Structures are given as C-alpha cells and as structure tokens.
Amino acid sequence: MTGVGGFSPDLFDDVAFNDQGLVPAIAQQHDTGEVLMVAWMNREAITESLGTGRACYWSRSRAALWRKGKTSGQVQALVELRLDCDGDAVLLLVDQTGVACHTGRRSCFFRAVRDGQLTTIAEVVTDPAELYAD
Amino acid sequence: MTGVGGFSPDLFDDVAFNDQGLVPAIAQQHDTGEVLMVAWMNREAITESLGTGRACYWSRSRAALWRKGKTSGQVQALVELRLDCDGDAVLLLVDQTGVACHTGRRSCFFRAVRDGQLTTIAEVVTDPAELYAD
Numbered sequence: 001m002t003g004v005g006g007f008s009p010d011l012f013d014d015v016a017f018n019d020q021g022l023v024p025a026i027a028q029q030h031d032t033g034e035v036l037m038v039a040w041m042n043r044e045a046i047t048e049s050l051g052t053g054r055a056c057y058w059s060r061s062r063a064a065l066w067r068k069g070k071t072s073g074q075v076q077a078l079v080e081l082r083l084d085c086d087g088d089a090v091l092l093l094v095d096q097t098g099v100a101c102h103t104g105r106r107s108c109f110f111r112a113v114r115d116g117q118l119t120t121i122a123e124v125v126t127d128p129a130e131l132y133a134d
Numbered sequence: 135m136t137g138v139g140g141f142s143p144d145l146f147d148d149v150a151f152n153d154q155g156l157v158p159a160i161a162q163q164h165d166t167g168e169v170l171m172v173a174w175m176n177r178e179a180i181t182e183s184l185g186t187g188r189a190c191y192w193s194r195s196r197a198a199l200w201r202k203g204k205t206s207g208q209v210q211a212l213v214e215l216r217l218d219c220d221g222d223a224v225l226l227l228v229d230q231t232g233v234a235c236h237t238g239r240r241s242c243f244f245r246a247v248r249d250g251q252l253t254t255i256a257e258v259v260t261d262p263a264e265l266y267a268d
Contacts, residue, residue, distance in 0.1 A: 007250040014245070014252055024158045024223075026169060033167020035160060038223035050247060083252065084242040085235050089158075089172035091243045101219050108218040109225045111148070113184060116141040118148055118217065 007050050012043060016087040022058060023090050027100065030079040030093040036100035037108040039066070041090055046081070053078050055094055072131040074098040104128045141184050146177060150221040156192060157224050161234065164213040164227040170234035171242040173200070175224055180215070187212050189228055206265040208232040238262045 017023055022040040029036055039057035041049070045065055048056040055076035059066035069075030076094035083090060101108040103124060110122035151157055156174040163170055173191040175183070179199060182190040189210035193200035203209030210228035217224055235242040237258060244256035 007247050008252075011247060011252055024172060026160055026172065028167075028169055033162075035162055035169065035225055038158060038160065038218060080246050080248075082243040082246045082255075084172060085237055085239075085244065086242075089242075091169055103219055105219075108220075108223075109216040110219070112214050112216045113141050113145060114214075118142075118145050121216075 011046075011083075014083060014087045015043075015046070015090075017042070018088070020060075022060070023088055025057060025090040025092055027055060027076055027092045027094050027096070029096055031095075034107055035109055036076075036094070036096055036106070039068075046090070049078050049092070050081060055092055069097065072098075072102075074100065074131065076100070099125050099131070102128060102131070104131060145180075145217075148217060148221045149177075149180070149224075151176070152222070154194075156194070157222055159191060159224040159226055161189060161210055161226045161228050161230070163230055165229075168241055169243055170210075170228070170230055170240070173202075180224070183212050183226070184215060189226055203231065206232075206236075208234065208265065210234070233259050233265070236262060236265070238265060 021042045024038055025041045026038050027036040040060055042058045045056045045058045055068045055078055057066040075097050079093040079095060081092055099106050104126040105122045105124055110120055111118050112121045155176045158172055159175045160172050161170045174194055176192045179190045179192045189202045189212055191200040209231050213227040213229060215226055233240050238260040239256045239258055244254060245252050246255045
C-alpha cells in the first residue's frame with residue numbers, strides 16, 4: 001500500500017478542485033488495468049482515502065461522503081493515488097473486492113458502441129439484490 | 135476499429151451531459167490498459183470521434199473542439215467508445231501515437247502520492263519543444 005497512511009497537506013496545493021470543490025476520480029484495478037468507475041472526490045474524500053487506505057468518494061446526489069462498499073461490501077483497497085498534469089483529475093489504483101458497479105458488473109463501463117449501437121459487453125457477476133440486501 | 139465510422143444518434147439518449155453539455159472522458163491505451171489522460175467531450179466531440187476514428191475532445195479553456203494531436207502529431211486512434219452505467223462518463227480505448235501529455239510524458243498521471251509526498255513517477259519521453267515546434 002504505497003503512499004497510504006498519511007500525507008503532506010501540501011498535496012492540496014496541486015489539486016485543482018472545480019467550483020464545487022470536486023475533482024473527477026477514476027478507479028482502476030491496479031494489476032489488470034481495468035477501468036472500474038468514475039466518481040468525484042473533494043478534499044475530505046481524498047484525506048480519508050489516503051488515511052484509511054480505502055477509496056472514499058463524494059456523492060453528489062447525496063451530498064455526503066461515499067465510503068465505497070460500506071453497504072455492499074464491495075470495497076476498494078487503495079494501492080496508489082495519482083494526480084494528472086494540471087491537477088484536475090485523480091487516478092486511484094485500487095484492489096476491488098467483488099464488483100464496482102451497482103448493477104452487479106465488475107466495471108461500470110459495460111456498454112460500448114459496436115456496429116453503431118450501444119451494446120452491453122459485460123455480464124452481471126453478482127445479483128444487485130444480494131449487494132444491497134439490507 | 136470496432137464501432138467507429140458512424141453510429142445511431144440514439145446513443146445520445148443514454149449520455150448524461152452536465153449542465154455545460156459535457157461529460158468527462160478517460161483515454162486508455164487499448165492494449166496495455168494505461169490510463170493516459172482525462173478530458174471532456176460534448177455531443178459534437180463524440181460525433182466527430184466516432185465518425186473519424188480519432189479522439190476529439192472539447193477544450194474548456196479554448197471553448198473549441200480539440201482534435202488531439204493536430205498540433206503535436208500525438209494523435210489517438212479510437213478503438214472503442216464505452217459509456218458507464220449512469221451515462222455520465224465516457225471511456226475511450228485508443229491507440230496513442232507517442233505521448234499523451236503536453237509535458238512530453240506518455241501519461242498525464244505522472245505524479246503519485248508516495249511516502250506522503252507527491253512524487254514524479256514517469257520521465258519525459260519527448261521534449262515538449264519538439265511537440266510544439268510550430
């Protein structure tokens with residue numbers, strides 16, 4: 001778990017949050033390279049993710065911290081947090097337990113334009129009813 | 135080049151553009167899985183990318199279409215366009231010529247939090263002065 005467990009607050013000098021105090025964050029499975037999802041982070045979500053070693057986002061719909069997997073158990077262990085050249089996007093290398101998508105698919109990017117049509121290209125791995133049983 | 139060269143405009147029924155008419159777009163090298171950059175696309179950028187088979191974004195700073203590589207030659211051939219579960223993020227699988235980053239590095243995500251500090255983890259491959267000579 002490189003870089004997890006505390007960090008210099010100077011980090012935030014280099015993060016270009018938008019006018020809502022957010023940056024888009026991409027979660028990528030650290031060993032396979034699969035892009036799992038895109039969400040948003042604020043300063044608090046970054047602090048918590050680096051402090052706990054588990055990905056935490058900001059839910060824009062709920063206007064609250066979103067501790068990924070808290071309900072579903074599908075947590076993301078944080079392997080490394082990266083920042084892009086202009087500081088306005090974050091890449092999280094994670095180790096995803098189970099599935100990242102609320103539809104029960106491994107990745108949220110399960111639709112592709114093929115032969116001109118939006119096509120489902122990945123199967124449901126876990127029944128969402130199991131993920132959100134409680 | 136799957137899915138490139140025309141598409142049904144119904145696609146846009148499934149894209150959840152923000153109030154500026156944009157969605158974040160991640161460019162990923164199709165064979166290695168490397169995340170190269172994050173940019174933004176509007177309807178026109180998606181149409182052009184799928185039509186021409188080359189990644190085209192929307193530059194928020196210039197408020198204009200950004201035909202990636204037009205100046206630098208570092209074009210991205212579009213292999214596949216994917217959409218996430220709620221339609222508010224796009225994943226472009228591309229074949230990147232040269233480097234994606236304006237700093238001359240392969241990926242824009244060349245900084246990582248390691249030992250608590252933001253650390254440069256990738257070297258400059260091509261001198262930016264060469265990329266933007268004209």
